[in-house]
Ligand SMILES: Nc1ncnc2c1ncn2[C@@H]1O[C@H](COP(=O)(O)OP(=O)(O)O)[C@@H](O)[C@H]1O
C-alpha cells in the first residue's frame with residue numbers, strides 16, 4: 198500500500214533521495230574536483246561547482262604523463278586496463294562456454310571428476326593461490342606482459358557453472374532435433390547453443406569486464422614497469438601519504454577516467470542485459 | 480522411401496528392460512502406428528529407429544540394410560517431436576532450412592523446397608516469424624514442414640498432436656494422413672490415443688510393457704483383438720469383459736473371459752446368442768448415441784444405444800449379443816477362437 202498516504206509517499210521519497218545523495222555526492226565531487234587546479238582543491242572550502250581547469254587537467258593526465266607513476270600518460274593506463282578487462286572477460290566467457298558445453302553435452306570418462314574439480318576451484322580465489330601462480334609467471338617470463346596479467350585470471354568456475362545451469366535447461370528434444378537435422382557438435386554449438394546463450398553472455402560480459410577492470414592484487418604483483426600498470430594500480434600509486442606530494446587534480450581526473458569505461462559497458466550492454474533478465478524462452 | 484524392418488529389437492537401461500524384443504515389418508510407403516499406454520516403450524523404440532538411442536540387441540533395417548551403427552543424420556530420417564523442438568532463435572524459414580543447409584543443399588533449392596512446404600502447410604505468410612510468435616497449431620505445422628523439406632527416407636512422429644486441443648488434433652490427424660499419402664514416405668507414428676492410432680494406421684502395432692501385443696490392419700485388430708489388453712485398449716468405450724464362471728454360457732475350451740463391444744449389444748430379448756440381464760445404473764447421452772452403464776452377473780458392462788435411449792436408471796433390461804460378435808480369452812488373457820452360445824440368463 199505504499200503511495201496511498203501522502204506522508205508515506207513523502208517518507209519513501211525522502212529516504213530514496215537521501216540514498217541517492219549519499220551515493221552520488223562523492224562521484225559528483227570527483228567530477229567537480231577534476232576541473233579545478235591543485236591549489237583550489239587543497240584550499241578549503243571545497244568548491245561545489247565545476248571550475249575552469251578541466252581542459253588543462255584532462256589533457257595533462259591523458260597525454261602528458263604523471264610524475265608519481267613514472268611519467269606514464271593516463272591514456273596508456275586506460276589502454277592497459279582495457280586490454281586486461283577485455284582479455285579476462287572474453288577469455289573467461291570462451292573458456293567457460295566450452296567447458297560447460299563439454300560437461301553438459303558429452304559423455305566422457307571422468308566427466309564428473311572434472312565437474313567437481315571446477316566446482317572446487319570456486320573455493321580457491323586468486324589470493325589463495327597467488328604465490329604459486331606468481332612463481333609460474335616468473336618461470337614463464339610473463340612478468341610485465343598482458344599475457345601474465347590476463348592468463349591466471351581467465352578460468353572461471355562461476356561462469357562455467359552458470360552456463361552449465363543454462364545448458365541443462367535446454368530441452369533434450371532440441372538437441373535431438375539438431376542431430377536429426379545433421380548438426381554435428383561444432384555446428385550445434387555455433388548455430389544453436391551460442392545464439393541461445395547470447396543474453397547470458399552479455400550479462401556475464403558486463404560482470405566480468407568490471408571484475409577484470411577492478412583487479413588490484415594480481416596486477417600489482419605481476420607488473421613492475423610503470424607502463425604496464427593498470428589504471429587502478431596507478432591510481433593507488435598516485436596518492437602519497439603527504440597531501441602536498443599528491444597531485445589531487447590529476448588523481449580526480451584519473452578517477453573519472455577509470456570509472457568511464459565500466460559505465461560505458463553497462464550502458465551499452467544494458468539493452469541485452471535487461472532482455473536477458475526478462476526473456477524467458479526455451 | 481524405404482521399407483523398415485525391426486528384428487527382435489531390445490533396449491535396456493541398466494537392469495531395466497524398456498523394449499523386450501520387438502519385430503515389425505513396415506512395407507515401403509506405409510504408415511505404422513505404435514500405440515500403447517504411457518511408459519510401454521513406444522518412444523524408446525521410435526528413438527532406436529531414429530538412431531538417437533543405441534540398440535541393445537536386435538537389428539533395425541532400412542531397405543534390407545542394417546542401420547544399427549549409423550547415426551540419425553546418415554539414416555536420412557526426419558522426426559517430429561512432441562514439443563516440436565523448434566529452434567527458438569530462428570525464424571520459420573530458417574527452422575525449415577537448417578537441416579538442408581547442414582547437408583549442403585544449394586541455396587535456390589532450399590528456397591524452392593521451403594516455399595513449397597510452406598505453401599502446402601499454409602505457412603507462407605509466417606516465414607519471417609520466430610516460433611514464439613506462433614500459435615500451437617502453427618508451431619506444429621512448422622515442425623511438420625521441417626520434416627518434409629528434407630524429403631527423407633522415413634518420417635518419425637512422437638506424439639506430435641498431444642499438445643493440441645481436441646478440434647485441432649482432429650484436423651491435423653486428417654492432414655497428416657493425406658500428407659503422408661501424397662508424399663509416399665514410410666512413416667512410424669507414436670501415440671497413446673487409440674482413436675488417432677485407428678484412423679491413421681496402415682499397420683497398427685499395439686504395445687504393452689515393452690512387447691508387441693498385436694500388430695496388423697487396424698480394423699482386423701478391432702474385430703479380432705488378440706488379448707484382453709488389446710480388447711480393452713482399442714475402441715472407446717472399451718470392450719466389455721465378463722468372467723465366464725459367473726455366466727452360464729457354452730464357451731470354447733480354455734476360455735475364461737467373454738467379451739463383446741458396446742455397439743454389438745442389442746437391448747432386446749432374442750433366442751440365439753448371448754442373453755444377459757443388466758441393471759442400468761447410469762445413462763450417458765452424447766447426442767447421436769447413448770451409453771448405458773449397467774451391472775450383470777458377470778460384471779459391469781457398457782452398452783451403446785443409437786440416438787436417445789428410453790431406458791431409465793434402475794431399469795432391468797435384456798441384453799442380446801449375436802454369437803458371432805462374442806470374443807473369448809483364456810486365463811492369460813489370450814484370444815481363444817470359437818463361438819459360444821448362451822443357454823440362459
Ligand atoms: N533414459 C532412460 N533411462 C532409464 N529409463 C528410461 C529412459 N528412457 C525411458 N526409460 C524407461 O523406459 C520405459 C519406456 O519409456 P518410453 O519409451 O518413453 O515410454 P512411452 O513413450 O511409451 O511412454 C519407461 O519405463 C521409462 O521409465
Ligand SMILES: [Mg+2]
Nearest residue numbers: 518521522523
Ligand atoms: Mg513417449
